Amino acid sequence: MMPGTFDQIMEYALRHTSSEDEVLTGLYRETHLKTVYPRMLSGHLQGKLLEMISFMIRPSRILEIGTFTGYSAICMARGLAENGLLHTIDINDELAEMALKYFKLAGLEKKIILHTGDAREIIPRLEDSFDLAFIDGDKEQYLQYYFQVMEKVKTGGFIIADNVLWSGKVLPGSTATDKETAGIRDFNEFVAADPRVEKLLLPFKDGLFILRKIASSTD
Numbered sequence: 001m002m003p004g005t006f007d008q009i010m011e012y013a014l015r016h017t018s019s020e021d022e023v024l025t026g027l028y029r030e031t032h033l034k035t036v037y038p039r040m041l042s043g044h045l046q047g048k049l050l051e052m053i054s055f056m057i058r059p060s061r062i063l064e065i066g067t068f069t070g071y072s073a074i075c076m077a078r079g080l081a082e083n084g085l086l087h088t089i090d091i092n093d094e095l096a097e098m099a100l101k102y103f104k105l106a107g108l109e110k111k112i113i114l115h116t117g118d119a120r121e122i123i124p125r126l127e128d129s130f131d132l133a134f135i136d137g138d139k140e141q142y143l144q145y146y147f148q149v150m151e152k153v154k155t156g157g158f159i160i161a162d163n164v165l166w167s168g169k170v171l172p173g174s175t176a177t178d179k180e181t182a183g184i185r186d187f188n189e190f191v192a193a194d195p196r197v198e199k200l201l202l203p204f205k206d207g208l209f210i211l212r213k214i215a216s217s218t219d
Contacts, residue, residue, distance in 0.1 A: 027102045031069045047075040054079025059131030064088040065119045066136035070099030089119040123148045136162040139180035142187035165207025
């Protein structure tokens, strides 16, 4: 059995990971001071993972569903190719001011376009095609987001979906019947059977589904 508790393992991981810069540290603190559900923020380890993935891919275009206060958008935008853009969408316009402030502090205000409203209405209007998409919006709508995102992501591009383990409530034997759990469970089962993507469900934090699009809807 591995020694150490989960919290000790996480602390060890953090101590061996590059530190947050002042912008992300400030955003983390302000999010915890001013929002009701600060746990929705990606946080240091997940943010660094998203940043690393973005730097590996060097995407020209990124689509994010679920901005919250902008932490994950900043991390992913740092890996954009020259002249790249990140479109991020959030239903809550009350958090837009905070997100925009930190985009500017990070020097990324020209690389990030913030849309407020229902992502299901906004995505079809976007003219760009994307190299990377991050799904972290309304859990009930994950499958609908996926259908729309698949039309926008290039063949060979990547889709990452957050919270796909949902605190274990999606596991066989779970008695959870809430709409969020049902939404994520339906998404997971559909994606697992979808031949258009290669997939890895990574048991990292609350679960990340990492998908690579290998075929279009018409193939």
